[in-house]
Amino acid sequence: WTGNKCEIPINSCVxxxxxxxxxxxxxxMIDYEQDYVCICHQSESYGLNCQDGIFISFIFIISNS
Incomplete structure (x- = not known):
């Protein structure tokens, strides 16, 4: 909080x-324990702060039959 009387919430997204x-x-803040939420780019990251990267691996099976 900031302001002369602590009446202005600080924007955590800054x-x-x-x-x-x-x-x-x-x-x-009165509604949630954390005062912000992260909306992650689904193909790149996940987690509370989008801190975990997504690893995508491919397996190719080649068969002559």
């Missing part, structure tokens, strides 16, 4: 907690 490949949305 700190970029979600990284560059995600969207950050501010929540009302």
């Amino acid at each position: 700190k970029n907690p979600c990284g560059s490949n995600a969207l950050c949305r501010t929540l009302k």
Whole structure:
């Protein structure tokens, strides 16, 4: 909180907690334990702060039969 009487909530998304490949949305602190939520790019990351990368591997099976 900031302001002369601590009446203005600080926007946690300013700190970029979600990284560059995600969207950050501010929540009302009274409703949630955490005051922001990260919307991850589904094909690149996941986790509370989109901190975990997604590893995609492919297996090719070649058969002559």
